[in-house]
Amino acid sequence: xxxxxxxxxxxxxxxxxxxxxxxxxxxxxxxxxxxxxxxxxxxxxxxxxxxxxxxxxxxxxxxxxxxxxxxxxxxxxxxxxxxxxxxxxxxxxxxxxxxxxxxxxxxxxxxxxxxxxxxxxxxxxxxxxxxxxxxxxxxxxxxxxxxxxxxxxxxxxxxxxxxxxxxxxxxxxxxxxxxxxxxxxxxxxxxxxxxxxxxxxxxxxxxxxxxxxxxxxxxxxxxxxxxxxxxxxxxxxxxxxxxxxxxxxxxxx
Amino acid sequence: xxxxxxxxxxxxxxxxxxxxxxxxxxxxxxxxxxxxxxxxxxxxxxxxxxxxxxxxxxxxxxxxxxxxxxxxxxxxxxxxxxxxxxxxxxxxxxxxxxxxxxxxxxxxxxxxxxxxxxxxxxxxxx
Numbered sequence: 001x002x003x004x005x006x007x008x009x010x011x012x013x014x015x016x017x018x019x020x021x022x023x024x025x026x027x028x029x030x031x032x033x034x035x036x037x038x039x040x041x042x043x044x045x046x047x048x049x050x051x052x053x054x055x056x057x058x059x060x061x062x063x064x065x066x067x068x069x070x071x072x073x074x075x076x077x078x079x080x081x082x083x084x085x086x087x088x089x090x091x092x093x094x095x096x097x098x099x100x101x102x103x104x105x106x107x108x109x110x111x112x113x114x115x116x117x118x119x120x121x122x123x124x125x126x127x128x129x130x131x132x133x134x135x136x137x138x139x140x141x142x143x144x145x146x147x148x149x150x151x152x153x154x155x156x157x158x159x160x161x162x163x164x165x166x167x168x169x170x171x172x173x174x175x176x177x178x179x180x181x182x183x184x185x186x187x188x189x190x191x192x193x194x195x196x197x198x199x200x201x202x203x204x205x206x207x208x209x210x211x212x213x214x215x216x217x218x219x220x221x222x223x224x225x226x227x228x229x230x231x232x233x234x235x236x237x238x239x240x241x242x243x244x245x246x247x248x249x250x251x252x253x
Numbered sequence: 254x255x256x257x258x259x260x261x262x263x264x265x266x267x268x269x270x271x272x273x274x275x276x277x278x279x280x281x282x283x284x285x286x287x288x289x290x291x292x293x294x295x296x297x298x299x300x301x302x303x304x305x306x307x308x309x310x311x312x313x314x315x316x317x318x319x320x321x322x323x324x325x326x327x328x329x330x331x332x333x334x335x336x337x338x339x340x341x342x343x344x345x346x347x348x349x350x351x352x353x354x355x356x357x358x359x360x361x362x363x364x365x366x367x368x369x370x371x372x373x374x375x376x377x378x379x
Contacts, residue, residue, distance in 0.1 A: 057273065160348075167321045167342070167349035168356075175316035175353070179308060232305060243360065 006199055008192035012116050012185070032112045033120075040102040040114065048097075069097070073238070080242040081249065088245055091131065095124060096238035103184065103230030107223060115184045115233075118177065125177035128241045136248035147251040176240055183233045187226045194219040306361060313353035321346015 016029035048069070051062030059067060073093045077085050099115060106113030114120050136144040148165040149158065197215040201208040325342030329335040 163342075163345050164349045164352055167317055167324065167346050168352050170324070171313070171317040171320040171346075171349060171353060174320055175312040178316060179312045182312070183308070236305070236309070 006196040008189045008196060011112070011188060011192055014112075014117065033114055033117060036102060036105055036112045036114050040098055040105055043101050043105065044097045047101075073097075076235075076239060077242055080239055081246045084249055085242065085245050088131070091128075092238050092241055092245075095128070095241055096234055099124075099180070099234035099237055100231055103234055104227065106184070106188070107226055107230065113184050113188055115180050116188055118181045121177040121181040122173070124180075124237070125173040128176065128244060129173040132244045132248045135245075136251060139248060140251050144248075144251045147247055151252060172244060176237070176244075180233050180237050183229055187222070187229050191219060191222050191226060194222060309361075310354050310357055313357050314350040317350035317353050318343065318346040321349060 014031045014033050016031055017035055018030040020028040020030070022028070047062070048066050051060060052066050054060075054063075056063060070093070073089065073096055074086075076096075077089060077092055081088075102114040105111055106116070136147070140146075147169065148162050150161065150165070153161055194215040198212045198219070201212040201215070321342045321344075322339060324346075325339030328338035328342070332338065
């Protein structure tokens with residue numbers, strides 16, 4: 001990776017802000033990624049806690065935003081998992097709000113997109129996966145493994161269907177994390193490519209400055225698209241977490 | 254007292270202040286006065302819908318194959334049976350990928366069926 005700021009990959013570098021040093025050969029430090037995570041949590045807390053502190057019956061605008069945010073996630077869980085899954089509301093709400101705000105904060109200049117690192121998205125997906133697995137086993141006992149045995153299958157194809165369902169189950173966290181990561185990574189690379197094009201064209205001279213309007217227009221359009229993609233991917237991630245949680249409640253399908 | 258911003262939450266459900274006691278009736282009246290309209294919150298984004306569906310299906314399919322292949326490679330590595338487990342599990346992963354796609358597309362079509370039947374009819378006719 002070159003130390004060239006125009007490089008489209010440069011924006012994904014995780015850099016130390018406060019290095020803590022190495023412990024057992026593993027490097028620790030407060031990074032730009034960590035800073036954006038902390039900023040995300042602060043922004044979410046500010047949106048959710050400050051306007052609702054007064055608990056007005058007739059809400060102010062910001063309190064209405066917080067209330068809509070809340071009821072949006074409630075509706076999402078009710079629609080895709082059912083009312084009994086409301087005990088997982090904190091998890092789903094945290095996932096959705098964290099991804100939404102971090103994706104949007106990542107669009108600010110000199111910022112960092114937390115979800116563009118595959119380790120972040122895969123750990124979030126692993127969190128959902130393990131929640132489904134552990135809660136499903138606790139709730140249903142060994143009946144949870146009915147998940148791998150679809151009903152109405154004749155005995156002579158069961159031995160083939162069960163491994164397929166097993167691999168299908170294991171593939172969930174992979175696709176779950178890859179989709180979010182891929183979308184954020186690809187979107188930001190495309191943005192940086194068009195941004196780099198502006199810089200490159202501007203070195204040519206006056207004619208270059210004139211033609212640089214074209215990639216600038218693309219960058220503006222893509223930035224608004226990225227706002228949409230960031231929200232959509234946060235929503236999709238949370239909805240899929242709900243869909244997977246559905247299996248923990250109703251393993252037989 | 255008649256200031257609408259003064260309508261804080263009553264301490265107990267019983268002791269409604271005069272401001273809020275007829276609130277339900279007032280809301281009903283205001284609703285009736287407004288013309289019928291659709292909810293502004295629409296989760297589906299028409300333009301990006303096709304692309305996001307495509308990404309979803311593609312990632313579901315690829316993920317199953319990757320997991321199948323990785324699982325097979327791991328079994329081969331432990332049991333020294335290279336390459337047989339990988340071949341078998343890669344094929345099973347392929348089947349699981351198709352299963353994932355069938356399930357995902359069924360999921361996608363299910364919620365759209367009642368309310369947006371007309372819209373999806375238009376899509377299929379093209």
